[in-house]
Amino acid sequence: MRETVFRRIMRTALSALLGTGALAAVSVQALALDEGWNPQPLADDVILDLPCDQKIVFRKVSTPQSEDDSTGGAVLDDRRILLGWPSEEQGFLDYTRAAFISGAFKADGSRFYLLAKYETTVGQYAAVRGEACASPAHAFEAVTGVSWYDAVDYSRRLTRYLHEHAADSLEALLGSRAFYARLPTEVEWEYAVRGGAAVNLTDFQAERFPMSSRIDNYAWANLSSGGSVNEVGLLDPNPIGLHDMYGNASEMTLEPFKLNKAGRLHGLAGGFIVKGGSFLSGVGGLRSAMRTEHPYFDPATGKEKTLRDMGFRLAISGPALSDLADFNRLRSEWDSAGQSRLPADEDPVNLLSQMEETEANRQIRANIATVKKAIRLENASRNEREDRLLSSMLMNSGKLLQFIRHLETEIRSRKLLLAPEAAASFDRLNLIVMESENDEAQGTKFEFNSFNSDLIVRMVNEFDPDRIKAQAGALVSELEQRGMPALAASVRRSADICTRLAQQEDRSREVILELSLAGLDP
Numbered sequence: 001m002r003e004t005v006f007r008r009i010m011r012t013a014l015s016a017l018l019g020t021g022a023l024a025a026v027s028v029q030a031l032a033l034d035e036g037w038n039p040q041p042l043a044d045d046v047i048l049d050l051p052c053d054q055k056i057v058f059r060k061v062s063t064p065q066s067e068d069d070s071t072g073g074a075v076l077d078d079r080r081i082l083l084g085w086p087s088e089e090q091g092f093l094d095y096t097r098a099a100f101i102s103g104a105f106k107a108d109g110s111r112f113y114l115l116a117k118y119e120t121t122v123g124q125y126a127a128v129r130g131e132a133c134a135s136p137a138h139a140f141e142a143v144t145g146v147s148w149y150d151a152v153d154y155s156r157r158l159t160r161y162l163h164e165h166a167a168d169s170l171e172a173l174l175g176s177r178a179f180y181a182r183l184p185t186e187v188e189w190e191y192a193v194r195g196g197a198a199v200n201l202t203d204f205q206a207e208r209f210p211m212s213s214r215i216d217n218y219a220w221a222n223l224s225s226g227g228s229v230n231e232v233g234l235l236d237p238n239p240i241g242l243h244d245m246y247g248n249a250s251e252m253t254l255e256p257f258k259l260n261k262a263g264r265l266h267g268l269a270g271g272f273i274v275k276g277g278s279f280l281s282g283v284g285g286l287r288s289a290m291r292t293e294h295p296y297f298d299p300a301t302g303k304e305k306t307l308r309d310m311g312f313r314l315a316i317s318g319p320a321l322s323d324l325a326d327f328n329r330l331r332s333e334w335d336s337a338g339q340s341r342l343p344a345d346e347d348p349v350n351l352l353s354q355m356e357e358t359e360a361n362r363q364i365r366a367n368i369a370t371v372k373k374a375i376r377l378e379n380a381s382r383n384e385r386e387d388r389l390l391s392s393m394l395m396n397s398g399k400l401l402q403f404i405r406h407l408e409t410e411i412r413s414r415k416l417l418l419a420p421e422a423a424a425s426f427d428r429l430n431l432i433v434m435e436s437e438n439d440e441a442q443g444t445k446f447e448f449n450s451f452n453s454d455l456i457v458r459m460v461n462e463f464d465p466d467r468i469k470a471q472a473g474a475l476v477s478e479l480e481q482r483g484m485p486a487l488a489a490s491v492r493r494s495a496d497i498c499t500r501l502a503q504q505e506d507r508s509r510e511v512i513l514e515l516s517l518a519g520l521d522p
Contacts, residue, residue, distance in 0.1 A: 039233040106175060181316050198482050218247075246276055398487055404513075408520060
């Protein structure tokens with residue numbers, strides 16, 4: 001807080017000096033005590049230049065798919081997530097519901113979209129709208145008092161500016177020139193605030209993203225903000241490097257507000273959605289699931305709705321069909337998403353299609369089409385459930401493999417100490433203890449291998465190798481983003497064992513243990 005006040009005082013002083021012409025030859029940016037447009041830089045920030053010596057910073061938000069898209073992927077792949085909060089007290093507003101998300105762009109085997117690292121600032125807003133450059137005293141504060149229409153207009157202007165001045169660099173990053181800035185959808189915003197693919201499922205579905213200290217270190221709320229909006233990026237970020245997602249300025253999203261009806265969105269489209277809480281909110285109101293509705297126009301004034309604590313941040317996304325070639329893939333993907341895993345001559349959808357083609361009665365054909373639709377939907381739902389089950393099995397197998405390999409490393413280390421040439425340096429009691437520890441570790445290793453062998457054989461029996469490989473690829477990508485490379489490597493090893501076993505008859509525990517320990521130092 002003291003730092004914020006100090007920075008404001010210094011910028012106000014600089015602004016006054018510039019106003020007198022005493023420092024007219026020196027830019028405001030050069031006089032700034034820090035780079036206020038990115039006060040907490042990260043190596044993988046996406047930084048784009050704006051007029052008035054301003055810049056805007058984005059973060060990649062990865063959305064690993066239900067299948068591995070490292071070799072091109074499927075257009076219809078997406079990621080199932082749970083949003084909301086399981087409390088029934090205000091369930092009509094934000095009760096838990098399933099949603100699906102997918103980024104418009106692809107890189108390094110994962111889809112992603114861009115989300116602004118910080119809330120849109122006064123300086124950025126003035127620069128993009130072609131107004132006079134903002135005073136350095138307030139340039140890095142979150143812009144508030146703007147309407148939903150103002151935010152949409154700003155996104156339009158920013159998109160045009162980026163296409164004129166940054167199209168080549170963005171194409172290199174995104175793999176496409178079909179990009180635009182817009183307000184994030186509620187799903188994009190809430191997925192990002194929760195930590196996206198960088199956190200585990202338990203943390204993702206918690207009330208707030210994981211914090212290592214008090215919430216005051218992450219959010220400007222009513223008791224910490226000083227009663228006004230603050231400069232962006234002064235507090236700690238969430239797990240994917242986004243700042244001020246809770247508090248400071250509440251943030252508008254793209255689509256209309258809908259009530260929650262028993263875990264699904266109601267059919268009435270209302271005003272716009274505001275997320276995150278603001279500097280006027282109590283700490284208890286700063287929750288990932290919190291959602292508020294505001295009318296596009298204030299009924300009391302007849303003017304566009306604005307609030308002194310409401311602002312926004314932008315996303316960069318692209319069209320769902322960014323390439324005409326996608327059309328050639330969509331039909332087969334759509335068909336496969338709703339197909340059963342049965343042979344073609346046993347697939348009820350195929351059998352119904354044959355009946356539909358030969359049936360002359362129009363009503364019967366309509367009834368057949370209705371049944372086909374129901375079966376497709378059920379098949380798609382079942383396939384998604386099976387993919388989630390396979391992902392869980394791979395995760396558990398990977399963890400068991402880690403334990404098994406760790407135990408084997410300890411066992412081999414003790415064996416070296418128990419060898420005659422080394423054992424002479426230990427007394428008899430220590431040798432007995434080490435032998436006992438080794439026996440216990442061997443028993444635990446065989447027990448874990450028994451569990452893991454059952455898991456692996458079940459995966460081989462129930463899923464084809466390509467499906468196992470695809471699901472493992474998505475899980476590995478997610479674990480690497482969560483900073484868990486060892487577990488990611490273990491999951492990859494488990495999938496490789498499944499591939500090996502699918503090609504041979506011997507699937508004994510001994511064979512699986514041998515494959516599990518491959519590559520360890522002797």
